Structure formats: structure tokens, C-alpha cells
């Protein structure tokens with residue numbers, strides 16, 4: 001996962017800004033650098049959080065439909081005009097999670113066909129890297145923030161990230177937002193001292209990578225600064241809460257009285273980082289992570305207690321997968337460390353991982369939800385894993401696996417793994433997982 005904070009001044013697009021663009025040289029160069037970073041990452045989907053689409057006070061808005069056209073005709077530049085296909089599967093998974101966790105969301109085609117400038121301006125630069133000007137080479141999801149509390153914005157961000165994990169997308173998230181609009185007397189909204197104060201506070205948080213600190217910015221400063229980015233920044237913080245963030249702050253400018261901050265966030269999932277570090281140390285030294293090596297990991301890994309499955313792939317092929325249904329260690333940190341070593345060295349289906357293979361391995365960590373009894377009708381191979389049991393024989397299959405496309409298939413494989421005949425009278429349990437990749 002990668003994430004970006006980008007502004008959206010139409011004037012940064014040469015077809016609109018003309019020579020004015022020379023006055024925001026740093027912003028233009030940073031846009032180009034961030035866009036190059038996105039193009040190199042080559043996402044399947046770009047999620048854009050923009051405050052200039054339809055926006056509601058009390059609900060998040062997600063553009064519905066097959067796609068929309070984006071250009072800056074409103075700002076005098078009808079070209080380039082790009083067709084953006086929407087990632088409806090991802091949009092629908094976000095909506096489903098919102099409904100499940102009671103986060104208010106409006107998923108509607110109203111206003112969906114016209115892609116707003118908060119989305120168009122950053123993507124203009126991205127498309128230029130791809131040398132694509134009529135149809136975008138990736139799909140997009142367009143989400144508007146709401147004026148709900150910071151806590152709800154943060155939760156919504158997390159649901160977006162979970163939805164990306166559930167549908168298995170290679171995705172980037174852009175929080176599109178300008179900073180204060182009140183930086184200069186001769187700017188569009190005049191000057192207020194809270195303007196520069198807000199911009200300084202926000203850019204400090206970007207530079208630190210501790211994005212949860214956005215919510216510590218003084219509320220009055222935030223309110224008075226006349227910015228449009230803050231709600232989206234808090235959503236981004238929520239989306240990245242399971243990740244180690246390495247920020248690359250590119251630039252800040254306020255030439256026209258409006259603040260433009262640009263930052264790239266490289267993100268590594270904490271669970272995945274931990275599994276990788278644990279197996280690598282064991283393969284190289286037979287030792288386990290301890291003391292200082294574990295000090296960087298966040299507290300939530302020490303507070304949580306759950307079964308964990310670690311699966312390892314090499315060049316797309318399974319290379320080991322071992323897990324626990326119920327926790328066997330004091331916390332998820334220890335559980336993940338131990339199971340990563342097991343997956344790499346004790347899966348009876350595979351040889352032990354060797355040191356030379358380590359750079360090629362990819363890790364998935366599934367944190368188990370509690371299993372519950374279920375009937376066949378209550379299964380869904382995408383959402384639920386399954387456990388089948390007859391006496392002491394037991395077979396388990398994780399949810400949402402490549403190549404498993406029906407409940408029947410899921411049950412058949414689980415039975416085979418447990419040495420159970422599909423015609424036996426077996427008990428079924430289902431469980432959910434939080435998948436980390």
C-alpha cells in the first residue's frame with residue numbers, strides 16, 4: 001500500500017495555469033515526483049478522497065456507476081478529458097462494511113458521471129506519467145469525507161483499508177486536499193493568523209509520519225484556517241493505522257494565499273513486517289526476535305490475543321502456511337512471530353525455507369475471528385473461513401482464497417485436508433479473518 005497527500009489547485013495544470021505555474025514550481029515538481037511514484041507502483045485501483053465531489057454533513061458519499069469523465073472545463077480547460085472506470089467491486093465492499101459497522105454512507109449515481117477537480121488535478125499528473133490521456137490505466141474509487149466526528153472519519157478510513165484487503169486490490173489512497181485558504185491579505189480569502197498556524201501543524205504531522213496526530217491539531221485553528229483537506233487527512237490516518245509509515249515530505253507552498261502540501265507515505269503492514277522479520281532471523285541464526293528488535297512494534301499487537309495464520313508464497317506459489325484457530329501465546333505479537341517460523345520451517349507439505357529464498361518470499365498474516373457453528377447455507381467462501389469436524393478429524397480452509405470459487409469447493413477441500421469423506425455427517429463452523437498483506 002502507498003498513500004499520498006496531494007493538493008488540487010487547477011492552476012497547477014498547465015492547460016489552466018499557463019505561466020502562473022512557474023510561481024508554484026516546487027508544487028509542480030512534487031506533483032510530478034508523487035505521480036511517478038504512483039505509476040511505478042502501478043496500482044489496480046486509486047482511491048481518491050476528495051472534498052469537492054457531492055458532500056454530506058452526516059454521511060460519506062461514494063460515486064456509484066460504471067465510471068465518469070474528468071476534465072477542467074469549469075476552469076477553462078476542456079482538454080485533456082479522461083474517462084475513469086470505477087472499481088465497483090471495491091466501492092461495494094466499502095459500502096457493505098459501512099453497513100455492517102453502522103457508518104453512514106450514501107452510494108449513489110447522482111453526480112457520479114462528472115469527476116470533480118479534487119480528483120482530476122492529482123490524477124492529471126499521474127496520467128501524464130502513464131502517457132495516457134483518454135482512458136485511465138487504473139480504476140478509481142471516489143469518496144467524499146463528511147463533517148462527522150474525527151473518530152468516525154478515522155473509522156471510515158480503516159473500513160476503506162479493510163475493503164481493499166478483502167478484495168485483494170493493489171491500491172493506493174490519495175487524500176486530496178488544500179491547506180489553509182487564508183495565508184495572505186491579497187489571497188482569495190484574506191489573512192488570518194490561524195492560517196499559517198494550521199499549515200505548519202499539518203505539515204509537521206506529515207513529516208513525522210504519525211498521522212494520528214492530525215486529530216491533536218487545535219480545533220479553533222483548524223476551524224478558522226479555511227482548509228478543505230483535514231477530514232480526508234484524518235480518514236487517511238485511519239486507513240494506515242496497521243502500517244509502519246515512512247513519510248517522504250516533498251514540498252509546501254503558499255504562493256497564492258492557499259497552502260499546498262505534498263507528501264508520499266510508504267506503508268508496510270506491521271503484521272507482515274513482523275512475520276517476515278521473525279522467519280528471516282530464524283532461518284539465518286536459529287534465533288528469535290527479542291528485546292530491541294521488537295521495540296518498534298505498536299502496542300495493539302501486544303493487547304490483542306487471537307489465532308493467527310501465516311502463509312508464505314514464492315513467485316505466486318504457496319510455500320508454507322501454518323496457523324492456530326485459537327491463541328496459543330500471550331498476544332498477537334508472539335503468536336505471529338512463532339507461526340511465521342512454523343510456516344517457513346515446519347509445514348509438512350514443503351521443505352524448509354532456505355536463506356537464499358528469503359528475498360523472494362511474500363507473506364500474508366490472517367488474524368482469526370472466533371469460530372461459530374454454521375449451516376452450509378450460512379457460508380460464503382469469500383467472507384468466511386470454514387472448519388469441518390468429525391470426532392478428532394478436522395479440516396480448515398481460510399476465506400477468500402484464489403481458485404476457491406464456491407462453498408461446495410471450500411467444503412470439499414476442507415474435508416480432504418481433515419481426512420473426512422464429503423458424505424460423512426460432519427459439523428461445520430465458520431470464522432472471519434482480518435487479512436494483512
Ligand SMILES: [Zn+2]
Pocket residue numbers: 008051052118177178228
Ligand atoms: Zn479544495
